[in-house]
Amino acid sequence: MNADHRPGDDRRDARGRQRSAARSRGDRTRTAQAPSQRRRGTDPARTAAYDVLREVDGSDAYANLVLPPLLRERRITGRDAAFATELAYGTLRLRGRYDAVLARCVDRPLERLDPPLLDVLRLGTHQILGMRVPQHAAVSETVGLARQHVGAGPAQMVNAVLRKVARTPLDDWLQQIRADAPDPLTASALTGSHPLWVTRALREALAGDGRDPAEIDALLEADNTAPRVTLVARPGLVSAHEVRAGAPDSVDLAPGRWLPTALVLGGQDPLAVPAVADGRAGVQDEGSQAVALALAAAPLDGPDERWLDLCAGPGGKAALLAGLAAQRGARLVANEVAPHRARLVERALRAVPDGVVERVRTGDGREVGEQEPGAYDRVLVDAPCTGLGALRRRPESRWRRTPADLAVLTGLQRDLLGSALDAVRPGGVVAYVTCSPHLAETRLVVEDVLRRREGVERLDAGAALRSVVVPGTDLPLGDRQDAQLWPHVHGTDAMHLTLLRKAH
Template sequence: MSDDRRDDRGRQRGAARSQGRGHRSGQAPSQRSRRTDPARTAAFDVLREVDASDAYANLVLPPLLRERGLTGRDAAFATEVCYGTLRLRGRYDAILAACVDRPLDRLDPDVLDVLRLGAHQLLGMRVPAHAAVSETVGLARDRVGAGPAQMVNAVLRKVGRTTLAEWLDRLRDDAPDQVTALATVGSHPVWITRALREALHGNGRDAGEVADLLEADNTAPRVTLVARPGLVDPAALADGSDARLEAGRLAPSARVLASGADPAALPAVADGRGGVQDEGSQLVTLALAAVPLDGPDARWLDLCAGPGGKAALLGALAAQRDATLVANEVQPHRARLVRRGVRALPDGVVDVRTGDGRAVGDDEPGLYDRVLVDAPCTGLGALRRRPESRWRRTPADLGTLTGLQAELLASALDAVRPGGVVAYVTCSPHLAETRHVVDDVLRRRDDVERLDARAAVRDVLVPGASIDLGADDGGAHGLDVQLWPHVHGTDAMHLTLLRRR
């Protein structure tokens, strides 16, 4: 494709048209069909919202599908092409870079998103090549104009001439080192790939598992539901609907949605007796509630409660023991989500507050028996659910987050009474956000001991279930729990349990 027909943003006129040889339709432009199918249009619009507004696809796509009346196969197609494109963006960008005659960052972002959508249909879905190209070209014509549509057509035809296996071999061969090859083929930034390898090794696993971990991050997770104890029995979670549920592998409160049903259509989810919650999230919450205590067990605290999944499960457990839960959240809009999450619990069980968790230890020292610190983090453990996060996070984020995490954990240890228990939880396996934060806080205190979180988790498993938590290094870190998508089918939740002496 010659540069003299295209500007530096990827917009061009075709060779035949620029030389006066182009075929002219007998139809007026207004009479020609310019629209692609609604599913691809919806997927594209979500990608643009994600890119332009830093939105999350899992918050944008469902309401957009409802607004446009997309259901069944159309909704499923839109969901797959949208999430698949986001997950495998790094891989597709490397392939597209080999097919476009300029750096990708010189293309209009909307053109680049169209190309990514087309690449996923060609290489990641069972869409016939001719349909993938023609429909994506139609999308380009509809959304970004006729000139870019011609470029999209040429680039996607070039992409489609090589099989996925051949492309992956080429990407591996072109990579300067093994980590870069893993990152490109596995569609993760290099720094995240390296951090995940280190986290695997640091938690007693083979660093070579990283390829399986990246693949798990790129696989759509099934929807996991929680049956909140005392509000609904797990076996009755789907009552009143046609949904099929399967028992969770690890947490007794978990049920997995076996079909493509909308979880919000289940009456128990709609009224708050149940909810959508990853099984790993359920497991670490149950473990905190199950740790034996000497003395009172009446006042619990969720220090960083938004958006409220763990708070609702903790609140349900507290209600069964005549305990109360303070659910603290610094962001008012997230506090509103917590209130909605706990709406089915009896009045007076959960007190939702808006405030800075770092101040609670000073304001209410030694007041609580159990404290959960579900610390704000990079979210590297939930990349399969929020794939766009991998492209937004940078190593620079760690400095800000780890400082905040340490302050919150210190506040929690001040807020818990002697003999009480604190659970430090992150949805990230990064060593800087897990063991390094805990070690840093504990170096400055002599009144805290690490508990066996592995034993606590095993105590709350589904009867008869077993769990592979990696090799025990025989030291303090061997007491912690790190879950993994490729091993446990959960988000990569971390759990450290601490007791105030």
């Protein structure tokens, strides 16, 4: 075989598009529909979802950055926009599950399919198994999408494969996948649509937090459930009551589950809420709010006048801290290494009264401790991490991250935490936060840093978190000094919090 010849190349037509197996064999069987009746394309919502998947795969783009401007540009609104969003995000979240199904319906390894064709098959499978779309519509519209984007030959294959998918209910597919898996963890990874290494790490994190490792399936399912949009009413700038009172009647706002600052939005555009539009409120997960509030509530010795957000971009936690600082007469410095993210921080802080934000500093957080030793009373280290705690928000991240990322990130995390401990004064408090429960990014980073220095004590992070929830609310946490939130338990991102106080 020629070294440049790939399996399947003999099925390509003159335009380079992949032909079906039947066409390549000379099988001239046709659908019963007349050519004039066959769908040549599909609707704008499905086309938009397809284009998002191609951008995510081909350009390493993030769906949450690609989809909204695409919908605006194509004037896709209302129910069509909601359909496109669920189709794109749901397909990305459940890609692993659907690939396990498709592998049982396609006559060749999935890696031999052209990526655009595989994305079309995934989109069709999600409509059949994951959405309330009639099967005939899911099949016919996806065949039209295939004909438009990958050619008539592959469209016939899409028709045949999706009809196989549709013949078996989802629960039966999942039962087959579990039965064929070599072990229970692999079964959970496939049916729960997470890479095996991520599934293993999450199960270990559950056990490390004193939880039952058998919760792994519930955790994976929570990762596959679209999160509600949560708003934060930034203290010192606006109250939750004022946010609700100032919102239009058409906007549905309900109290958050845990915090007096949190509000849950009922599906409308957040910018329809005036307090969000002018920066007094913002979009922020309740777990993200909680860890910032806990830092402000943690006990320290001595003055409480100067705070630092060491890794401030894009600015949500910085804005919340700035509101709290305004209430207390403190000042905030927000540091961010990337100039474009520093501009996002400045925008997030636009409603903060003059004099509260000392400056938005653009620089490497690893150098702040040396440049300003002992200069701050409270320091937040919201460290860059794998983001395994926010997979429900960025579903494509689970397929991009690899175990090799940990070595780079954990080294950075140790350096940033060390810099924060140098930057805080004796008696001051550091909050080490990650949006990941992975033990290598949480407990092991803290233990490694503390092993190399003396005069740092751990504070009870759980007690600090419980002190900021709505009075009378029971926040279930482990019995460790650090604290871990979970999507399947708390309905938040899986935020980790360790609180450290520097001894005098």
